Amino acid sequence: MRAIYGLYNDPHVAQQAVDNLRAAGVADAEITVISSEPFDHFEFGHRDAKTAMPWIAAAAGAAGLVLTYYLLGASQRSWPLVTSGMPIAPNWTNLIIIFEMTMLSAIIATVITLLVTAGIPSRGGRMYDPEVSDGYILVGVENPADASKLEPALAIDGGRVKKT
Amino acid sequence: MNRTLDKRLADDLVRPLFHTSVWFYAIVVAAGTVVACGAGAWGYQLWYGIGLSGKRWPTFWALYLTNFVFWIGISHAGTLISAILRLVNAGWRRPVTRCAEVITVFALMIGAMFPIIHLGRPWLAFWLFPYPSSREIWPNFRSPLAWDFFAINTYLTGSVLFLFLPMIPDFALVRDRSTGWRRTLYGTLAFGWRGTTKQWNRLETAMQIMAVAILPVAVSVHTIVSFDFSMANVPMWHSTIFGPYFVAGAIFSGIAGLILAMAALRKALHLERYLLPLHFDNLGKLLLLMCILWGYFVFNERLTTWYGNEPSEMAVFWATQRGDYAPLYWTMVIGNFVMPLLILANPKTRTILGTVIASFGVVIGMWLERFLIVVPSLTHKQLPYSWGTYWPTPVELFIMAATFAGMILLYTLFAKFVPIISIWEMRAGLPSRMDQAVLAEERLQSTRLDSEPLGSTAGPEGASR
Numbered sequence: 001m002r003a004i005y006g007l008y009n010d011p012h013v014a015q016q017a018v019d020n021l022r023a024a025g026v027a028d029a030e031i032t033v034i035s036s037e038p039f040d041h042f043e044f045g046h047r048d049a050k051t052a053m054p055w056i057a058a059a060a061g062a063a064g065l066v067l068t069y070y071l072l073g074a075s076q077r078s079w080p081l082v083t084s085g086m087p088i089a090p091n092w093t094n095l096i097i098i099f100e101m102t103m104l105s106a107i108i109a110t111v112i113t114l115l116v117t118a119g120i121p122s123r124g125g126r127m128y129d130p131e132v133s134d135g136y137i138l139v140g141v142e143n144p145a146d147a148s149k150l151e152p153a154l155a156i157d158g159g160r161v162k163k164t
Numbered sequence: 165m166n167r168t169l170d171k172r173l174a175d176d177l178v179r180p181l182f183h184t185s186v187w188f189y190a191i192v193v194a195a196g197t198v199v200a201c202g203a204g205a206w207g208y209q210l211w212y213g214i215g216l217s218g219k220r221w222p223t224f225w226a227l228y229l230t231n232f233v234f235w236i237g238i239s240h241a242g243t244l245i246s247a248i249l250r251l252v253n254a255g256w257r258r259p260v261t262r263c264a265e266v267i268t269v270f271a272l273m274i275g276a277m278f279p280i281i282h283l284g285r286p287w288l289a290f291w292l293f294p295y296p297s298s299r300e301i302w303p304n305f306r307s308p309l310a311w312d313f314f315a316i317n318t319y320l321t322g323s324v325l326f327l328f329l330p331m332i333p334d335f336a337l338v339r340d341r342s343t344g345w346r347r348t349l350y351g352t353l354a355f356g357w358r359g360t361t362k363q364w365n366r367l368e369t370a371m372q373i374m375a376v377a378i379l380p381v382a383v384s385v386h387t388i389v390s391f392d393f394s395m396a397n398v399p400m401w402h403s404t405i406f407g408p409y410f411v412a413g414a415i416f417s418g419i420a421g422l423i424l425a426m427a428a429l430r431k432a433l434h435l436e437r438y439l440l441p442l443h444f445d446n447l448g449k450l451l452l453l454m455c456i457l458w459g460y461f462v463f464n465e466r467l468t469t470w471y472g473n474e475p476s477e478m479a480v481f482w483a484t485q486r487g488d489y490a491p492l493y494w495t496m497v498i499g500n501f502v503m504p505l506l507i508l509a510n511p512k513t514r515t516i517l518g519t520v521i522a523s524f525g526v527v528i529g530m531w532l533e534r535f536l537i538v539v540p541s542l543t544h545k546q547l548p549y550s551w552g553t554y555w556p557t558p559v560e561l562f563i564m565a566a567t568f569a570g571m572i573l574l575y576t577l578f579a580k581f582v583p584i585i586s587i588w589e590m591r592a593g594l595p596s597r598m599d600q601a602v603l604a605e606e607r608l609q610s611t612r613l614d615s616e617p618l619g620s621t622a623g624p625e626g627a628s629r
Binding site: 032033034035036037038039040044045046047048049051053054061072075076078079081083084086090094096097099100101103104106107108110111113114115117118119120121122123124126127128130132133134135 | 170171174294296300301302304305306307310311314315317318321322325329332333336337340341355356357358359360361362363364365366367368369370373374377378380381384388391587588589591592
């Protein structure tokens with residue numbers, strides 16, 4: 001058996017299923033919850049919420065700032081042409097490009113972090129049910145050691161248990 | 165959970181992707197024809213030379229640059245408004261954000277084309293790119309045109325990503341509901357999205373960071389476009405007010421463009437249940453605010469010029485107030501200020517029709533404003549011997565018409581292949597979800613109070629770890 005899961009149309013029941021799985025001895029990391037929308041107000045919606053994404057974005061922005069500052073200055077000094085009496089590498093004007101590249105670096109780093117940490121793109125093949133798109137919440141365990149022990153935990157009010 | 169409401173929502177918003185009305189083909193053919201004519205006009209200009217446009221001494225920036233500034237301004241509808249509404253978590257934003265973000269992407273793409281058309285020899289556009297050429301000379305980073313390159317490309321990249329990321333869950337939904345080539349197409353676009361709690365948390369965090377990052381970029385883009393003018397010593401261009409004046413004007417025209425797009429979508433895709441009078445009322449209030457702000461900036465700019473009484477500036481001033489350009493100027497004032505103020509200040513006329521009429525006025529008025537910034541100053545430079553006139557040629561007008569048709573065409577095609585309203589965001593904002601959220605919050609609060617000592621700062625996620 002590859003997976004056992006329950007489908008619920010009420011997030012309160014889905015939360016109950018998650019709690020039941022924990023009570024049945026399943027570790028948090030092994031419980032998968034899949035939904036067609038975020039459920040920020042439920043405890044199960046906060047699982048895996050901790051991320052270093054903001055720090056990575058800030059670090060990438062700082063790296064973009066330093067790199068652009070260096071590249072602009074180096075390229076301007078490599079062929080020093082005086083324009084309108086301005087210095088060869090004027091900070092006033094360079095600041096504009098430095099700002100844009102700082103923000104671009106932060107944005108691109110954010111997207112890369114999202115893709116890597118969220119595991120997308122992926123080729124599929126993992127536990128999923130298309131009924132999730134109709135608004136059902138899937139709570140399940142992949143490669144369960146003892147599915148018969150988990151079935152009662154998932155078979156609660158309004159839930160449909162499936163095995164694949 | 166109200167399953168009927170959930171299903172109806174998804175059905176309504178996915179329906180346009182599976183069913184094609186005759187209007188879709190009519191719009192595509194009509195807009196496509198105009199775009200083809202515009203492409204032909206550009207080809208004609210490329211073949212016979214830039215002299216076919218009306219640009220000539222002293223007016224070397226004319227209709228193409230007017231349209232460049234106009235479309236970059238329109239692009240401020242989307243990402244900026246969407247980012248602000250996301251950050252303040254305005255509930256009414258849900259049906260509006262994607263309609264708005266699409267405008268940004270397409271308007272930027274169209275706007276960015278104009279400097280290339282304006283070049284006359286577009287195959288040399290790469291000279292503006294930051295790469296060392298064979299002579300090892302880099303672009304002049306002190307030039308506002310080089311700043312434009314960086315600003316527009318940053319904003320375009322950020323806006324495309326800001327639009328695309330929240331579309332991934334909706335692509336997954338369409339994938340699950342489709343078969344055949346559609347399943348393959350949307351499956352590819354969904355990137356294997358499943359909707360795990362980790363994926364949702366990452367997506368929401370990424371959208372928050374991007375909203376914070378994209379806001380100053382959006383402001384910088386139009387400020388830098390204004391620098392194209394204000395860095396030049398040309399009458400009525402060399403002004404410190406131009407940055408905020410351009411940004412305010414851009415947001416103003418952007419909101420107007422968004423209202424027009426939403427009204428068209430509401431009618432064409434039967435989205436009356438989702439794009440409500442409330443949305444038009446709220447956007448109408450924003451438009452009114454920007455209308456007053458625009459009037460404030462114009463008054464400041466005009467008063468300072470008039471009071472300074474600089475001869476070269478006064479020449480431009482009077483040319484627009486009571487000279488050749490006066491009919492355009494006063495049409496602009498009526499479209500941008502008088503009409504929106506009268507319609508939008510009154511709650512009774514701030515209806516869908518009222519906001520649409522006001523928005524038409526603003527779009528026309530803002531286009532005229534861009535024209536009146538570019539042309540009269542160049543035709544009235546410091547020395548009277550260098551004065552000139554400008555009339556747009558048919559080639560320029562065809563190309564300009566093609567960009568408006570191009571916007572309609574791109575928007576129509578987008579609405580045909582992508583849910584134009586974010587389904588997952590709409591679901592999360594359903595009233596039934598709000599009730600559930602309140603109950604869940606109460607439950608979390610009581611759990612926390614029962615299990616933790618007073619004064620503890622641990623969040624609800626602490627329980628799961």
